[in-house]
Amino acid sequence: MPELAAFVVTVAAMVLVAAVTMLAGLYGAKARATSNFLEAARTLGPRWNAAAISGQYLSAASFLGIAGLVLKGGVDALWYPLGFTAGYLALLLFVAAPLRRSGAYTLPDFAEVRLGSERLRRICTAFVIIVGWLYLVPQLQGAGLTVHEVTHQPKWVGAAVVMVIVSFNIYTGWMRSITIVQAFQYWIKLTALAIPVFILLIHYAGEHQPAGSSLGAPPPAFSVGKDIKPDHNIVLKITEPTRVTVDGRQDDQPTHGPVVWPPGEHTVDKNATVHFDAGSRIPVTSDAAADYGTWLQPMGAGKHPLLATYSLIVALLLGTMGLPHILGRYYTDPDGTAARRTTLLVLALLGIFYLFPVVSGWLARLYVPQLLAAGNTDAALLALPGAALGTGSVPALLLGGLIAAGAFAAFVSAATGLVVSVAGVLSTDVLPGRLRGFRAATVAAWSVPLAFMLAVSSLDLAQGVGLAFAVAASSFCPLLVLGIWWRGLTDTGAAAGILLGGGLAFAAVLPAAAGVLPPNWQGLLAQPAMFTVPLAFLTMVVVSRRTSDRIPADVSRILLRLHAPDRLGLSDDRDYSQLPGRAGTAAAVLPRMRGGRHRR
Amino acid sequence: MSLGGISDDATGPESDPWAALVKAAEEAAAQEQAAKDSTVYPIAGRAKAGKRERIVLAKRRNSRRVVRTLAELEDQTSVGEVLVRQLVRVQLMLSVRLMLLTVAVLGAIPVAFLLVPSLGTTTIFGLRLPWLVLGLAVYPFFVAVAWTYNRGAERNEQDFAEMVEN
Numbered sequence: 001m002p003e004l005a006a007f008v009v010t011v012a013a014m015v016l017v018a019a020v021t022m023l024a025g026l027y028g029a030k031a032r033a034t035s036n037f038l039e040a041a042r043t044l045g046p047r048w049n050a051a052a053i054s055g056q057y058l059s060a061a062s063f064l065g066i067a068g069l070v071l072k073g074g075v076d077a078l079w080y081p082l083g084f085t086a087g088y089l090a091l092l093l094f095v096a097a098p099l100r101r102s103g104a105y106t107l108p109d110f111a112e113v114r115l116g117s118e119r120l121r122r123i124c125t126a127f128v129i130i131v132g133w134l135y136l137v138p139q140l141q142g143a144g145l146t147v148h149e150v151t152h153q154p155k156w157v158g159a160a161v162v163m164v165i166v167s168f169n170i171y172t173g174w175m176r177s178i179t180i181v182q183a184f185q186y187w188i189k190l191t192a193l194a195i196p197v198f199i200l201l202i203h204y205a206g207e208h209q210p211a212g213s214s215l216g217a218p219p220p221a222f223s224v225g226k227d228i229k230p231d232h233n234i235v236l237k238i239t240e241p242t243r244v245t246v247d248g249r250q251d252d253q254p255t256h257g258p259v260v261w262p263p264g265e266h267t268v269d270k271n272a273t274v275h276f277d278a279g280s281r282i283p284v285t286s287d288a289a290a291d292y293g294t295w296l297q298p299m300g301a302g303k304h305p306l307l308a309t310y311s312l313i314v315a316l317l318l319g320t321m322g323l324p325h326i327l328g329r330y331y332t333d334p335d336g337t338a339a340r341r342t343t344l345l346v347l348a349l350l351g352i353f354y355l356f357p358v359v360s361g362w363l364a365r366l367y368v369p370q371l372l373a374a375g376n377t378d379a380a381l382l383a384l385p386g387a388a389l390g391t392g393s394v395p396a397l398l399l400g401g402l403i404a405a406g407a408f409a410a411f412v413s414a415a416t417g418l419v420v421s422v423a424g425v426l427s428t429d430v431l432p433g434r435l436r437g438f439r440a441a442t443v444a445a446w447s448v449p450l451a452f453m454l455a456v457s458s459l460d461l462a463q464g465v466g467l468a469f470a471v472a473a474s475s476f477c478p479l480l481v482l483g484i485w486w487r488g489l490t491d492t493g494a495a496a497g498i499l500l501g502g503g504l505a506f507a508a509v510l511p512a513a514a515g516v517l518p519p520n521w522q523g524l525l526a527q528p529a530m531f532t533v534p535l536a537f538l539t540m541v542v543v544s545r546r547t548s549d550r551i552p553a554d555v556s557r558i559l560l561r562l563h564a565p566d567r568l569g570l571s572d573d574r575d576y577s578q579l580p581g582r583a584g585t586a587a588a589v590l591p592r593m594r595g596g597r598h599r600r
Numbered sequence: 601m602s603l604g605g606i607s608d609d610a611t612g613p614e615s616d617p618w619a620a621l622v623k624a625a626e627e628a629a630a631q632e633q634a635a636k637d638s639t640v641y642p643i644a645g646r647a648k649a650g651k652r653e654r655i656v657l658a659k660r661r662n663s664r665r666v667v668r669t670l671a672e673l674e675d676q677t678s679v680g681e682v683l684v685r686q687l688v689r690v691q692l693m694l695s696v697r698l699m700l701l702t703v704a705v706l707g708a709i710p711v712a713f714l715l716v717p718s719l720g721t722t723t724i725f726g727l728r729l730p731w732l733v734l735g736l737a738v739y740p741f742f743v744a745v746a747w748t749y750n751r752g753a754e755r756n757e758q759d760f761a762e763m764v765e766n
Contacts, residue, residue: 085738086706086742094695310707340753347746556684566757
């Protein structure tokens, strides 16, 4: 019965979110009915666009993943939201205004505008697809997880539901990634997270503190006997001899019956069931901080903590500027100065938002530490209201519904942006044809990550997203930074850098994404940005110097357009159509996008 | 790493950018004078032509004189080239300075906690220092850096625009 109530409340909350969003979309459509939609969007100003960028950016990884990572890794996990935000600082300092003035709508557009090479454009297209797919996998994973937690349906159900909604949006245009809708999404997500966190904090501050949560005490003990059934192979870390009853493979041998585990690490295979008696200490997965002391302090967990932390920062800091669904949003800003102001506001909006996943991860450590044992810490936020307020109680149901609806808004908005980006480059650069091509491309854009997600899902949401950042940082960041600031860049150099840096990063993260790495190996291999980003930069510089005869003849003119103050009127988008030798490039593509599916 | 090399390259073979800049400004002034001599301004036109009047209530953003300098910039004459290189260089230096500041601050945090473990257990207002720094204090810091950058970059652009327009 409580399950049914939870289901009804959650579905009602999701429908409410969808309805409100569609109303906003209708309002937006009405507001711009009489004029060119792009012009209309541009009258909205930096505030709307900043909220829209934040709305599209805050995905499953931010909404659910960070709370789970904080539950698992403690203070070290704070680097994730920090890096997710700092990426916009790097984007502001090196990319935002010049990119906007370039008039490019996508990364392949930028490559072509700057270096005028069809081959380079195709390479960029391939990497847009790779990054988009890597980024989509965690979104689908999060959707599957949310539906599974609320309704106990298999995980593919949630992923399929999100993809149906996303495709529906794209075909009908009801909830397209127009600015007003995306801006609205930010405030929905903030509300859906802030209200539960405030209520739970008040609840905690009252006399409802969970037993055994004082400093130094955890990992706490199971209050009742509990079965753990991981959905992927996990390594559990225990601190005292523990009696367990196992049905399945543990420590590489099939076991059916009671075992006593000595302190240390123990592997449990997928689909095995481990029963812990009441009173035994709750184990944690091997990559989690084992006790409250290490959880509270930096450098608590992980194999190469310092190096891995730095590598993660590099990926997040430099990867944001290469995310396909974010860059297109800047096209809504009227000029470079507005792009800068927008980014400043994005930094503030993200800073406000990320307070709440961190606090909820902290609450999760107090209320739902048993999630650490099962290795599904991403469910922390969803499990929190029930654990704190009592399973099945009305407040827990309402808060749970609110969180689930906010999470769904996160998957749908991020996934819509990603699918549109990937399908856009697929249909313009890979598949032949126009509209039919785009429909086929939409299916292709989500079916590959869906298949991937069904085959494997062993990474945490935020870590999964981190892989996409690593590839983006190793391919597009050098292209953008060198393309904007260095006149010596050539198409050959850019292509070599992207293929080597981005290709190596992809090769390194693929085993981690596919879940074939043993959990203990997921250190630097899963986070290679620290090596691949400098490599990509170096390759681009060296190869460009060797091929300096290929520097575009009009490089000074292009750099002038990228950097000249907006009030001189040099960077008007129309100017590109008048440049000699640039027909059929971004300028030719853009009007088509304006009139059609890329409207915002 | 390679950024130093890039910025050198951006200024090109000229050994002293300031000397080049002064030269550029002088040339621009000469061009401006030439432009003045050959251009009939709307207001001046009223006095000279006498027939058709055109009342200008505000100075237009793109006067012909500016258009002329811009054309020069676009034609990649030595003057335009120097001005653009100078602008790119100034903007890049601003970005690099602020990036280095950010990276230094962020990079110092793990090192500080590693070298001085007691920092990790310091408590302020009942909350651990690392949580306050990484979870709270960095965000206003980012916004402050971004605000500083926007001001600096807009000022650089204004300087450039004024140099071009005058």
